[in-house]
Amino acid sequence: MTAVSRDEQRSNTSVSSPPSDAPGPMDWVEALTGGGPEQSAALRELHTLMLRAAAHQVWRMRPALPDPSPSAVDVIVNQAADEAMTALLAKLHTFEGRSRFTTWAFKFAILQAATEVRRLQWQHREVELRDLDVPSAPRHEDPELYAEGNDLAAAVAAAMRGVLTPYQRRIAIALLVDGIPIDVLADRLGTNRGALYKTLHDLRVRLRAELTANGYLPVHPANPPDPAPSDARSRISPTPTAGTP
Amino acid sequence: MSTTPRPDSAALTPRNVSALLQDTTPWLSCDECFERMDSYAEALVHDPTYRDEAMAAHLRGCAACDEEAESLMRLLDGR
Numbered sequence A: 001m002t003a004v005s006r007d008e009q010r011s012n013t014s015v016s017s018p019p020s021d022a023p024g025p026m027d028w029v030e031a032l033t034g035g036g037p038e039q040s041a042a043l044r045e046l047h048t049l050m051l052r053a054a055a056h057q058v059w060r061m062r063p064a065l066p067d068p069s070p071s072a073v074d075v076i077v078n079q080a081a082d083e084a085m086t087a088l089l090a091k092l093h094t095f096e097g098r099s100r101f102t103t104w105a106f107k108f109a110i111l112q113a114a115t116e117v118r119r120l121q122w123q124h125r126e127v128e129l130r131d132l133d134v135p136s137a138p139r140h141e142d143p144e145l146y147a148e149g150n151d152l153a154a155a156v157a158a159a160m161r162g163v164l165t166p167y168q169r170r171i172a173i174a175l176l177v178d179g180i181p182i183d184v185l186a187d188r189l190g191t192n193r194g195a196l197y198k199t200l201h202d203l204r205v206r207l208r209a210e211l212t213a214n215g216y217l218p219v220h221p222a223n224p225p226d227p228a229p230s231d232a233r234s235r236i237s238p239t240p241t242a243g244t245p
Numbered sequence B: 001m002s003t004t005p006r007p008d009s010a011a012l013t014p015r016n017v018s019a020l021l022q023d024t025t026p027w028l029s030c031d032e033c034f035e036r037m038d039s040y041a042e043a044l045v046h047d048p049t050y051r052d053e054a055m056a057a058h059l060r061g062c063a064a065c066d067e068e069a070e071s072l073m074r075l076l077d078g079r
């Protein structure tokens, strides 16, 4: 039994069978660190997994690519798989077996590929950090949606002005209004996804507290699965933020 | 003469407002989200009723992590 096939037996999910050059009966971490021909085989097998997950991710986001041709996709997939493999091997000691190794490996390739597609998507676009008063480029939104949400939108704009710092407002607008992907913005600002998400979380907490104090949000909010259509003040739905690839 | 800037509420669509007011508590960082993403995806693919409130809150509020978690689940699920 190979490292992959043993890994497969730990779960009922439907990830396909291992490639034919699978290493011998040892677990993945052992195989990848043990040296000799088994390590080489395990590394080849891991690379195949990374290519598969990277290809899955790049094809998912392919419409966002400036050049979506199969040959361009292939280049991105290979590069993402290589970089993800390096990232994974550096973190191999942290694998605790809470999931199958293959699932754990896939997430590295998915992250790398998604980040690379977003980078390419914005490669030649300027990233602007604007405040609330600076108009954005024209959008293509339904004007009726504007009218319906206007009362709450005005309250949110006032709260942004009142309780957020200029930096928080600019980050909020860049990520949630202008739809700049978080990795792209992080890269341009010389920071990282985690730091920007922390800023986003903190400003959302401030905005929610202000809107709750002003009666626009319930005091003990749940996260409703759907917006309540009868009341514009409660149209807070768990939709993904702008900037979804 | 100067004019006082007015809140540009017309620039905020309901989608923007939803995103700005998203409840992202309990707090979970992007790094912790990445750490838990594999076991979360497996659990959810195996049992669609599985709940991890901190992960769910993070994914509602972080478009990039959400895309990656969704993609991982689809890969596991063979979709």
Ligand SMILES: [Zn+2]
Pocket: A197, B029, B030, B033, B058, B062, B064, B065, B066
């Ligand atoms: Zn995140």
